[in-house]
Each structure stands twice: as structure tokens, then as C-alpha cells.
Amino acid sequence: MNIRLYNARILDLDASHTVRSGEVRVLDGKIAEVIYDGEIKPEDRIFDREIDCKGNLLMRGFNDAHTHSAMTFLRSLADDKPTPKWLEEDIFPHEAKLTDDDIADFQRLAIMEYVSGGIVSAMDMYLRPDVTAEVFANAGMRAVIVSGLNDFTSSLSELEVQYDRLNSCSPLISFKAGIHAEYTTSRDKLEKLSAFVHDKKTGIYCHASETESEVGGCIERYGLPPVKFLASLGLFDFGGGIYHGVHVTDEEIEILKEKEVYTVINSASNCKLASGIAPLKKLYDKGIKLAIGTDGPASNNCLDMFREMYLTAVLCKLREKDAACIDASVILDMAVKGGAGCMGLEDSGLISAGLPADIIMIDMNRPNMQPVNNIVKNLVYSGQTANIKMTMVSGRILYYNGEYDLGFDPEEVIGRCGERTNKIVSG
Numbered sequence: 001m002n003i004r005l006y007n008a009r010i011l012d013l014d015a016s017h018t019v020r021s022g023e024v025r026v027l028d029g030k031i032a033e034v035i036y037d038g039e040i041k042p043e044d045r046i047f048d049r050e051i052d053c054k055g056n057l058l059m060r061g062f063n064d065a066h067t068h069s070a071m072t073f074l075r076s077l078a079d080d081k082p083t084p085k086w087l088e089e090d091i092f093p094h095e096a097k098l099t100d101d102d103i104a105d106f107q108r109l110a111i112m113e114y115v116s117g118g119i120v121s122a123m124d125m126y127l128r129p130d131v132t133a134e135v136f137a138n139a140g141m142r143a144v145i146v147s148g149l150n151d152f153t154s155s156l157s158e159l160e161v162q163y164d165r166l167n168s169c170s171p172l173i174s175f176k177a178g179i180h181a182e183y184t185t186s187r188d189k190l191e192k193l194s195a196f197v198h199d200k201k202t203g204i205y206c207h208a209s210e211t212e213s214e215v216g217g218c219i220e221r222y223g224l225p226p227v228k229f230l231a232s233l234g235l236f237d238f239g240g241g242i243y244h245g246v247h248v249t250d251e252e253i254e255i256l257k258e259k260e261v262y263t264v265i266n267s268a269s270n271c272k273l274a275s276g277i278a279p280l281k282k283l284y285d286k287g288i289k290l291a292i293g294t295d296g297p298a299s300n301n302c303l304d305m306f307r308e309m310y311l312t313a314v315l316c317k318l319r320e321k322d323a324a325c326i327d328a329s330v331i332l333d334m335a336v337k338g339g340a341g342c343m344g345l346e347d348s349g350l351i352s353a354g355l356p357a358d359i360i361m362i363d364m365n366r367p368n369m370q371p372v373n374n375i376v377k378n379l380v381y382s383g384q385t386a387n388i389k390m391t392m393v394s395g396r397i398l399y400y401n402g403e404y405d406l407g408f409d410p411e412e413v414i415g416r417c418g419e420r421t422n423k424i425v426s427g
């Protein structure tokens with residue numbers, strides 16, 4: 001597929017967040033050429049599709065660095081409860097009833113939400129990695145599947161098989177080793193995973209330091225907070241990432257730095273579940289690698305990187321009581337480049353020839369994006385998913401002007417998701 005996107009503003013997430021006018025040409029999944037206004041155009045080609053961007057903005061899409069896509073069925077099912085009660089009474093019992101077909105449809109619903117919100121890739125941890133990988137690949141969306149190893153629903157031998165299989169199943173899919181969390185995984189299993197990680201020289205990803213009670217429990221069990229404990233077993237010897245990181249200690253921040261472990265900030269989830277505000281300013285000042293994730297639709301409840309960016313910025317300012325403590329450009333970089341880096345994807349943030357064509361178009365003609373005093377600040381502080389006009393992954397347009405091209409019928413999926421949810425909830 002040979003696509004020309006012309007008459008565009010083009011945003012590069014370089015040091016100065018440059019915006020230039022021009023056109024982008026896409027061929028076979030990659031950006032083939034970027035021609036800025038005033039430059040001589042190469043000889044004309046025949047394009048399969050030409051899109052007049054009408055001055056709208058092209059940029060690399062958002063990379064959602066932590067989510068549980070198929071949890072869409074739990075959205076608004078049992079909110080406003082204390083977190084342990086919510087998990088034990090509502091989340092775990094309903095998840096136990098899920099079939100593979102349920103997971104596939106609930107994930108398709110999430111994919112519709114991702115692409116209509118400018119999300120081009122997701123780092124997904126859920127119950128059936130094989131199902132998840134297949135659904136993402138068939139829809140044409142990029143994903144990094146993370147194992148949620150724990151003592152109840154998965155085993156290390158399954159993880160080992162998935163590691164090989166899912167890292168070679170599709171150019172859109174990769175797989176990372178991960179545990180759900182320290183508190184759901186026995187020490188014995190963690191030690192065995194560490195041996196695997198050292199054998200493969202790969203990082204691990206997990207929920208860590210999300211709540212005070214989780215940290216307290218780990219200290220009670222092992223005398224150490226979670227990041228320090230997991231690092232003591234060698235699990236971060238090849239990097240990786242932690243999700244949430246709300247209650248990390250100064251000593252643990254040093255470990256994150258030394259081991260080059262990403263911290264994925266999940267602001268909406270942390271607010272809704274009253275987990276706390278992550279120490280973003282401290283992490284940023286220490287040079288910790290940072291990304292942003294939506295977390296799952298049960299704890300957020302939407303898969304919206306605009307809302308995450310806004311909350312991440314303003315919560316940082318509120319925590320520090322300093323409106324100047326972080327710039328919108330840092331937050332945008334986290335949502336695009338940081339997420340890609342965390343997931344092991346191309347992470348330059350540039351619209352450049354040779355890079356994967358994971359591009360979104362922002363509608364600059366909607367009132368909330370005008371006037372254009374500063375595009376980056378508009379995106380972070382007033383941007384909305386309604387501003388997404390197009391989402392392209394690997395050169396294929398998955399969403400354009402409100403229409404999906406995901407290899408399934410969106411209305412049918414919405415209908416089936418309602419029926420499946422009713423069955424699970426009433427069963």
C-alpha cells in the first residue's frame with residue numbers, strides 16, 4: 001500500500017519539538033519519504049491513496065505502556081468500592097468465567113477505543129497471551145504482550161513457550177516476560193523466573209509499588225519493598241519496567257536508574273483507586289526512563305492517552321505545589337517515545353524515512369485545538385480523543401474520519417460484548 005499524506009503539519013518529537021509543513025509518503029509499512037514545503041519533490045509516483053490533510057497535524061502515535069485490554073467487560077460494573085473488596089468480590093470471580101471467545105471480543109472493543117484515540121501500540125498483560133496476540137495481529141494493531149505470571153492462573157513453563165512462540169508469530173507482535181506482582185507470585189517462582197531472565201538476557205515487567213498496603217506486605221514477607229526485593233533476585237538485571245511506581249523509595253529509584261528500568265505512570269487508575277500520586281518530578285530529575293499507561297478499563301475506566309497525559313502533568317504540579325515543575329513536552333515524549341522505548345519499539349519520536357509508519361493525524365480544526373500558540377501544550381492540556389482523525393499502524397489506516405478498518409464489524413462486536421457481559425455478570 002502506497003499512501004500520500006499531503007498538505008500536513010508534521011510534528012517531530014526532537015529536542016525542540018519541531019513543526020514543519022509538508023507531506024509524508026508511506027510504502028510497505030514504513031515512512032518512505034518526508035518532503036517539507038519548499039523542498040523539491042521526487043518524481044511523481046502513482047499512489048494507492050492520497051489524503052489531503054488540510055493543515056492537520058501528523059505525528060507518531062501514542063504507545064500505551066500498560067493496559068489489560070480485555071477488561072473492558074468490567075467497565076463501570078463495580079466502581080466506588082475499596083480496592084481489595086472490588087478485586088475479591090467483583091474482578092476475580094467474573095474473570096474466572098471468561099472464555100477465549102469472550103476475551104477476544106472484549107479485546108476487540110478495546111482496540112476500537114485505542115485506535116479511535118490515536119493509540120498505535122499497547123503493552124498488554126492479561127489471562128490468555130496467545131488469544132491476545134492473535135486478536136491484535138488480526139486487527140492490524142501493534143502490541144507487546146507481557147506475561148502476568150502468578151500463582152493462580154499461569155505457570156513458568158507456559159511463559160517459556162509463549163516467549164518463543166509470540167516473539168516470532170507476527171511483525172506486529174512481541175512478547176516480554178512479566179509477573180502480575182510480587183504479592184501474587186511465590187518466591188520460588190520468582191527465583192525460577194530470574195534464571196529464565198538471565199538465560200534470555202531480558203528484562204521483566206510487573207505491577208510494583210502501586211499501593212501502600214502492597215509495599216507493607218512485601219516488607220512483612222521479605223524485609224524489603226517490592227522493587228528492592230525483585231532486584232535482589234536479579235529480576236531487573238536486564239532492565240524491564242514497573243507499572244505504577246507510586247510508592248517507590250529513594251533507594252529503589254537508584255535501583256531503577258542503575259538497572260535502566262522504566263517506570264510507567266498510570267495516573268487515572270492511581271486516582272480512581274486512591275493509590276496515590278507517583279513521584280514523577282523526582283523520577284524525572286533522577287533521569288529514570290518514563291512512560292505512560294492507561295491501565296485496564298476496570299480501574300481507569302477509559303483507554304485515553306489524552307486524559308492520561310493531562311492527569312500526569314497536573315498531578316505532578318499538584319504534588320510539587322509548583323506549576324513550573326514539569327513541561328508539557330516531557331509528558332508528550334513519555335506518551336510517545338517513552339512508551340515505545342519501554343516496549344522495545346522504535347522510539348525516536350520522529351516522522352522520518354525508514355521508520356515504521358505508526359502515524360496519527362490530529363484534527364487541528366476543532367475549537368479545542370485553536371488558536372495554535374503552542375501545538376505541544378494544546379495536545380497535552382486541551383487535546384481529546386475527538387481530535388484523532390486518523391490512526392495508521394505499520395502503514396495501514398485502521399481508523400479514519402470515524403470509520404474503522406480492523407477486520408471485524410464494530411457494531412457486531414459491540415452487540416456481542418453486551419451479550420457476553422450480561423451472561424458473565426448474571427451467571
Ligand SMILES: [Zn+2]
Pocket residue numbers: 066067068207243295296
Ligand atoms: Zn495494571
